[in-house]
Amino acid sequence: MRAVRYDAFRQQPRIEQLPDPACPPRGAVVDVHATGVCRSDWHAWQGHDDSVVLPHVPGHEFAGVVRSVGPEVTRFTPGDRVTAPFILSCGRCEQCLAGNGQVCPDQQQPGFDLPGSYAEQVVVIEADHNLVALPAEIDMVAAAGLGCRFGTAFHAVRSQARLQEGECLVVLGCGGVGLSVIQIARAIGARVLAVDVSPGALEAARRLGAEPVPTTPDESADVLVGRLLEASGGGADVTIDALGSARTARIGLRSLRPRGRHVQVGLLLGEDADPALPMGLVIGLELQVLGSHGLAVGEYRELLEEIASGHLDPGATVGTVIGLEDLPDALVGLGGVPASAGMTVARIG
Ligand SMILES: [Zn+2]
Ligand SMILES: [Zn+2]
Structure with a gap:
């Protein structure tokens, strides 16, 4: 797969051909259709986040289609339209069971301690717990921001x-x-x-x-x-x-x-x-x-209902749509005052 990767902090990221990711037994591989460009990606690239291991693929807010699932996954199948909160939680601890996965002590985050979504494919761990099914009406570019911003x-x-x-x-x-x-x-x-x-x-x-x-x-x-x-x-x-x-x-x-x-x-x-x-x-x-730290996976039901009813429109907050090849420069450019208003989202594939 193609992915954006950097080998050192503050060094220009490049588009690389990487091996397709392996699917964990309880995880899923998602074909990324859109990924947001968030200021946290820039902080990670600056070296402000201790969890990042080099070389690194950034990106933590995305929407896409399930490509494959592990043998222990029961709620999702290939072809499902999905997103996921950027805080991937364990699904089993006290906080997760209380519905507060956003503060799960065993959380992992794509684009920080896991390879991210500036790529054609991204892995979602604990897929039954963390994946969120997207209604057919929501456009992938609009849905990308649901994972973070x-x-x-x-x-x-x-x-x-x-x-x-x-x-x-x-x-x-x-x-x-x-x-x-x-x-x-x-x-x-x-x-x-x-x-x-x-x-x-x-x-x-x-x-x-x-x-x-x-x-x-x-x-x-x-x-x-x-x-x-x-x-x-x-x-x-x-x-x-x-x-x-x-x-x-x-x-x-x-x-x-x-x-x-x-x-x-x-x-x-x-x-x-x-x-x-x-x-x-x-x-x-x-x-x-x-x-306030991300959102819990259980909050998506209400969020998606508000979008379906027309009360909320995440697409209205998107300012610029780019391609995978534009992501390296977009990431580097996040350090300055943005040239255009609204979210930048890359459409992939
Ligand atoms: Zn947990
Ligand atoms: Zn973010």
């Missing part, structure tokens, strides 16, 4: 923030996760203030029903917090850091009204891994700080 946003807004109709949400960062958050929040009937430095991202946010709040990298946090407190009428009910930095995490907490909820979705890596947060404010205003 759209699914992660769904979990953050619905399960973690428990955002309600009429509440005010501030989303910091309008990349793939941020735009998905906006669509999901607007479908609930919340007001959304969307913060970003990119005019293109803000325009995409506006089209999805958010009120754009332009900023610049060097705007003082005090000034931005002041603007957000004023625009939200005394503070947001919920803030979501969809970018992932010490600065945006702090701005999110400081922009809440009393008893507000901050959800940290964007990964905090490198020098931002252990940020100082205003915990005095957390006590005094009884704020809640919530983490």
